[in-house]
Amino acid sequence: MKIVVIGTNHAGIATANTLLEQYPGHEIVMIDRNSNMSYLGCGTAIWVGRQIEKPDELFYAKAEDFEAKGVKILTETEVSEIDFANKKVYAKTKSDDEIIEAYDKLVLATGSRPIIPNLPGKDLKGIHFLKLFQEGQAIDAEFAKEKVKRIAVIGAGYIGTEIAEAAKRRGKEVLLFDAENTSLASYYDEEFAKGMDENLAQHGIELHFGELAKEFKANEEGYVSQIVTNKATYDVDLVINCIGFTANSALASDKLATFKNGAIKVDKHQQSSDPDVYAVGDVATIYSNALQDFTYIALASNAVRSGIVAGHNIGGKELESVGVQGSNGISIFGYNMTSTGLSVKAAKKLGLEVSFSDFEDKQKAWFLHENNDSVKIRIVYETKSRRIIGAQLASKSEIIAGNINMFSLAIQEKKTIDELALLDLFFLPHFNSPYNYMTVAALNAK
Amino acid sequence: MKIVVIGTNHAGIATANTLLEQYPGHEIVMIDRNSNMSYLGCGTAIWVGRQIEKPDELFYAKAEDFEAKGVKILTETEVSEIDFANKKVYAKTKSDDEIIEAYDKLVLATGSRPIIPNLPGKDLKGIHFLKLFQEGQAIDAEFAKEKVKRIAVIGAGYIGTEIAEAAKRRGKEVLLFDAENTSLASYYDEEFAKGMDENLAQHGIELHFGELAKEFKANEEGYVSQIVTNKATYDVDLVINCIGFTANSALASDKLATFKNGAIKVDKHQQSSDPDVYAVGDVATIYSNALQDFTYIALASNAVRSGIVAGHNIGGKELESVGVQGSNGISIFGYNMTSTGLSVKAAKKLGLEVSFSDFEDKQKAWFLHENNDSVKIRIVYETKSRRIIGAQLASKSEIIAGNINMFSLAIQEKKTIDELALLDLFFLPHFNSPYNYMTVAALNAK
Known part of the structure; x- marks a missing residue:
């Protein structure tokens, strides 16, 4: 064949x-x-x-x-x-x-x-997209230029937020734009995305959320020099479009x-x-x-x-995909977020009637005071069936990168939040608490 | 009522x-x-x-x-x-x-x-068990004594291995005994337990495995001063019995x-x-x-x-336990091991016909060379049904403490190793590889 x-x-x-x-x-x-x-x-x-x-x-x-x-x-x-x-x-x-x-x-x-925003000035020099290796090379070359100081990133999804971090790590002034009210809006609810927003702001990234790009303006050499939004005009030396794919x-x-x-x-x-x-x-x-x-x-x-x-x-071997949950993760300046399935906002947009259970605790046992970061958790579930349809975790601890895999499987297997409360999650003070925050969030579900 | x-x-x-x-x-x-x-x-x-x-x-x-x-x-x-x-x-x-x-x-x-080994001298002063807070206080008091230098720990399961680490951290000479050939024998196969043995030895703990305690001998004050095994006699100042519960x-x-x-x-x-x-x-x-x-x-x-x-x-609410997988974890001098379900050895002892798939990789994407520890993984599954019945992870990375929770759920839900290969496990270089070691171990299963 x-x-x-x-x-x-x-x-x-x-x-x-x-x-x-x-x-x-x-x-x-x-x-x-x-x-x-x-x-x-x-x-x-x-x-x-x-x-x-x-x-x-x-x-x-x-x-x-x-x-x-x-x-x-x-x-x-x-x-x-x-x-x-x-x-x-x-x-x-x-x-x-x-x-x-x-x-x-x-x-x-x-x-x-990449989705190309159909805006006046969209083809100006200095406007980049970010998917291929060559596009990464082009942006790297721009970052190397002394005169490229102020960088506008359009779109605060994963790619935009990550390249904003990269630009800041290269010592640039960074303006991060998004029409939504927070970063990472398609994967996280506001209560979670705000944690990333604070992290970005603490690291000197200028946030321009709830703001829509309208036009790009050029200098004499035809290079982008300004971005006009529905709120203001900003001088910039480079634009990176990350509004999605x-x-x-x-x-x-x-x-x-x-x-x-x-x-x-x-x-x-x-x-x-x-x-x-x-x-x-x-x-x-x-x-x-x-x-x-x-x-x-x-x-x-x-x-x-x-x-x-x-x-x-x-x-020749008949095999069905087991389906996916859209599991994802991001780590910006050491602040980690992982999620799987649907956020409350995404679920409601799709017409699902959902509830959620939030909890916050230390990752490790409370009596370990060093290297013991707090973890925020949200479990999203269908109100009637109580089937888990999403989970969001945020922490400086890396352990959330493993725990989200459990939630991914729980969604695939149509586990309810009550069944999750009884799941055998091990306890060792070095890693978690006797009442694991995942167990407590599930137990607390109304 | x-x-x-x-x-x-x-x-x-x-x-x-x-x-x-x-x-x-x-x-x-x-x-x-x-x-x-x-x-x-x-x-x-x-x-x-x-x-x-x-x-x-x-x-x-x-x-x-x-x-x-x-x-x-x-x-x-x-x-x-x-x-x-x-x-x-x-x-x-x-x-x-x-x-x-x-x-x-x-x-x-x-x-x-605690199981009390029925050996001559078992009631001598200086022989301790470790379950209650009071027993912890007694051992702590013994560790504080200058004259208590050489400590024998009988039993290299979780409690024995952990108190051996504690004794070493307190500057003691530590002899760790077990009838089995490795530490942690009830939860891990030899190929994994050997990693902990090396870690213990590297930190100065004297390993005496495949060795059975026969008798405790006392000094004039009636304090334990020697332990006699099927191989040799050892001078000790304290004995901590951890052979199980x-x-x-x-x-x-x-x-x-x-x-x-x-x-x-x-x-x-x-x-x-x-x-x-x-x-x-x-x-x-x-x-x-x-x-x-x-x-x-x-x-x-x-x-x-x-x-x-x-x-x-x-x-008054009828509720069935969803059962357990015996999920557990240990962290000794920063070396972490987690497991769930049955090891190959435990499964065979119970008459189950099992196979296993081993793999080793870095926890994070290969191109991150800092803070990127290697992870050993073993997935144990029933040979005929290919139902996953156990998993073992070993690494300095803490992320394994989350990943084992996914395996615990996979066992509870009777997932096969082939279904696991297709599970939606997210990828982000900061946390894992595009071909996650869990996916690869599952794909490699014969």
């Missing part, structure tokens, strides 16, 4: 590796317009903020690896068209050579692309069933409306166990797993 | 508090021969090893708290007999006053007692159905063979989801939860 994979980042790599390792013997062709693969975008802010010196280790696979496994890999090759009826992919190499690859099975792993599905969105944001609709086998076409990673929808429905959640962790599922199904 | 609770430590307190908070109006009598309550025994080594200065904060409840809630609480009062037929408890106060308390419902929360069920073991170690047999409502008698905490059996059967696991975390379950059932 011949399998063509368009897109060689996390999802495409996971699909190809699953096929190569578990179902050897298939002919695999991988195509990507980029020159590099497996770039860990979430490492950009760590590198650009000089928490690590170089970007070299932000990759985990390269074309030669796949060539060595017998894969035909075409980098810097742009797919121009897919003929779904005749099962052919048309592409052009860097040197304009025409490529036609027939397929038995096609895998769309084209990921997502959308599915990069143009190649197929007119032929295959798509979600409201253009993402390719798939079932739990990652199969699209065309049985010979699979879609994986950020280009595809995904089943949310919190929502109990398909939705769109662009995360590298989902990309990897969806690739594994597609690889098995294409390889 | 009148409810008598015998034993006022974690399980008894949880039962009483559940009744008081959720089902007010019952008459509650609490009886305990001890003068203190709610002592966190797992804090003893932390206090005696001077990681904290004083024991004052190792308690979370006192008799007056319960008196204020209308409870009749009799401390330093020893129950001599229970007349199950006539539902009466006979006890004697410190001043030898006779107490008779009739009950509608009785709760046995008498905990566990057994259910403290003498008051009822001849009248109620008991487990092979004398623990009171209970169902998932914590009800004993006598419908008016409940048993909670270390005196009772408990349902193990790993084993899919009742067994005996003496842990404070189980004690708390079993008390909550009993309180609800007595109060």
Whole structure:
């Protein structure tokens, strides 16, 4: 069987590796317009903020690896068209050579692309996006310039908040804008996001929330020099747009069933409306166990797993995704937040009737006074069924990075908050309290 | 209704508090021969090893708290007999006053007692056990003596290993004995326990494993001065017996159905063979989801939860325990180990046919070279059903203290190792890798 994979980042790599390792013997062709693969975008802010010196280790696979496994890999090759009826992919190499690859099975792993705010001045020099390695390099080069002092970051989601931290670590003045009233609004309720806002402000990042960018203005050299919002005008030397991503599905969105944001609709086998076409990673929808429905959640962790599922199904073993909870985490200047499932706000937006239980305690036993950070927890649950649909944790302790994985499984398994109260969570003073804050938050649920 | 609770430590307190908070109006009598309550025994080594200065904060409840809630609480009062037929408890106060308390419902929360090795010289001065606060005080006083230099700890389970660390932190020479070939043998397989052995040895603790104590010898003042094993004789100034605990069920073991170690047999409502008698905490059996059967696991975390379950059932709300996995953790000189369910060795001893998948990786993304400890993981699963029945984690990273809670839930929910491979575990370089070591260990399972 011949399998063509368009897109060689996390999802495409996971699909190809699953096929190569578990179902050897298939002919695999991988195509990507980029020159590099497996770039860990979430490492950009760590590198650009000089928490690590170089970007070299932000990759985990390269074309030669796949060539060595017998894969035909075409980098810097742009797919121009897919003929779904005749099962052919048309592409052009860097040197304009025409490529036609027939397929038995096609895998769309084209990921997502940054949303471009359609504002006057959007194409000025000095306005950047942040997804690809090359975009990270461009921003790193800008940060190196002495004259680039004031940086506006538009969008205080994960990417925006992280690159704002990086800019501050590089000694820049940083203005962080968002239309929402807090940072991280899509993953956390205000009571939690405010903790990150305070952390950002304490570290000298200027917050401009509830504020909408209207226009970018240029200096004489055509470089962005001002950002105009619905509230004021600010002098800036650089703008980084981080208002979000959308599915990069143009190649197929007119032929295959798509979600409201253009993402390719798939079932739990990652199969699209065309049985010979699979879609994986950020280009595809995904089943949310919190929502109990398909939705769109662009995360590298989902990309990897969806690739594994597609690889098995294409390889011949029927395997359903167990669905996801949108588990995520962020660490800014040592302040950590993790969440999974839906926030109260997100749940209400989706019409779910929910309640929540909040609690705050020290991570470790109260009698340990050193290195014992406080932890805020919120458990969100359906009021009637009491099924857990979300959890948020915030602390300087890293242990919350493990505990959120338990909540992710609890949502997947449709556990109620009352069942969670009885879950066997171990106790050792070095790590937690006899009445673990997760147990107490669950016990306290009205 | 009148409810008598015998034993006022974690399980008894949880039962009483559940009744008081959720089902007010019952008459509650609490009886305990001890003068203190709610002592966190797992804090003893932390206090005696001077990681904290004083024991004052190792308690979370006192008799007056319960008196204020209308409870009749009799401390330093020893129950001599229970007349199950006539539902009466006979006890004697410190001043030898006779107490008779009739009950509608009785709760046995008498905990566990240290196993005393029946060896010549077992009653010599300078031979200690470690369960109660008073026993912690006695050991602390011994550690303060200049002349007490060489300390033998018999039994390298959790309590023995922790008090060995404490003795070393107090500058003592420490000899740690165990009949097994490693420390922590009941919770960890050798490949994992060896990591703790190396850690103990590196910190100067003399390990004597695969060695059985035979006799204790005394000096002229009747103080223990030598320990004789099946291999050699050792001069010591103090012996701390930590060979384990057994259910403290003498008051009822001849009248109620008991487990092979004398623990009171209970169902998932914590009800004993006598419908008016409940048993909670270390005196009772408990349902193990790993084993899919009742067994005996003496842990404070189980004690708390079993008390909550009993309180609800007595109060009138039918509630089944969700069972436990025996989740546990230990941290010795900053080396952390957590486990849940059964080790390979424990599973095989119980006749289960199991396989396991091991993996080792850094906790955080590979490109973070600071504060990024390696983590060893073992997932144990039934060979045929591939149901996960155990997990072991070892690292200097504290994040394993959260991750083990996910495995505890996975065992409770009978997840297979293949389902675990697809679980939504988030990725952020600050906390983990794109291919999380838990995902990889599950993917690698043969």
